[in-house]
Amino acid sequence: MKTVLTDIEGTTSSISFVKDVLFPYARRALPGFVAVRGQEPEVRRWLDAVATELGGACQDDLVVETLQGWIDQDRKHTALKALQGMVWADGYGRADFTAQIYPDAAAALQRWHREGRPMAVYSSGSVPAQKLLFGHTDAGDLSRCFSGWFDTEVGGKRESASYAEIVRRLGLPAGDIVFLSDVVEELDAAREAGLRTVLLDRREDYPRPRTGAATHGHPRVESFADIDPERV
Ligand SMILES: CSCCC(=O)C(=O)COP(=O)(O)O
Numbered sequence: 001m002k003t004v005l006t007d008i009e010g011t012t013s014s015i016s017f018v019k020d021v022l023f024p025y026a027r028r029a030l031p032g033f034v035a036v037r038g039q040e041p042e043v044r045r046w047l048d049a050v051a052t053e054l055g056g057a058c059q060d061d062l063v064v065e066t067l068q069g070w071i072d073q074d075r076k077h078t079a080l081k082a083l084q085g086m087v088w089a090d091g092y093g094r095a096d097f098t099a100q101i102y103p104d105a106a107a108a109l110q111r112w113h114r115e116g117r118p119m120a121v122y123s124s125g126s127v128p129a130q131k132l133l134f135g136h137t138d139a140g141d142l143s144r145c146f147s148g149w150f151d152t153e154v155g156g157k158r159e160s161a162s163y164a165e166i167v168r169r170l171g172l173p174a175g176d177i178v179f180l181s182d183v184v185e186e187l188d189a190a191r192e193a194g195l196r197t198v199l200l201d202r203r204e205d206y207p208r209p210r211t212g213a214a215t216h217g218h219p220r221v222e223s224f225a226d227i228d229p230e231r232v
């Protein structure tokens with residue numbers, strides 16, 4: 001049975017949920033979060049990592065402003081993603097929002113899980129943020145569908161070495177893993193590492209269909225309902 005490895009934003013959940021709900025929430029909550037929890041070792045570690053990138057010791061205010069700028073630019077920076085995950089934990093905990101998931105994705109994930117198909121996540125969002133998201137979806141707790149979780153600590157999503165590392169950690173032949181994503185450059189990197197690939201091309205996220213050369217030769221679907229992992 002093939003293992004499914006899935007991206008989140010633009011694949012299982014809409015880009016607008018991430019851009020219009022999660023990112024603004026993190027942007028607003030960051031200053032208060034750093035003021036209250038900035039001395040906790042797990043928070044300090046990431047704040048210091050950002051400060052180092054800014055050239056050394058600097059005030060938390062500057063670090064927060066930098067992080068907010070990175071949110072605006074959609075930087076997939078590991079420190080930002082780790083801190084965002086901690087901020088979102090508060091939001092999910094207080095039920096300030098739930099995680100949008102496409103109904104076709106929720107249905108397929110639940111069905112594949114019932115059928116015993118192994119599944120894993122690879123997203124730029126931190127592993128704790130991934131677990132929170134799938135633990136609090138509109139369709140309920142889907143976190144149990146997954147037995148593997150990968151974030152940018154294995155490397156960037158457009159680098160084939162990251163997929164080679166995931167293959168190594170999963171301990172499976174690369175050709176037995178099907179990677180699902182909305183970003184062709186990520187699929188290119190996965191294919192280079194030997195994985196099978198499927199392009200999610202949803203109208204809500206990509207108003208102009210990506211067909212022909214724009215698919216880079218990856219099988220293209222508009223819904224999880226059209227994916228048969230055994231036939232990719
Ligand atoms: C899992 S948390 C929210 C998503 C996020 O922060 C992000 O950057 C999504 O990137 P993806 O790799 O899932 O496209």
Ligand SMILES: [Mg+2]
Nearest residue numbers: 007009010182
């Ligand atoms: Mg994506």
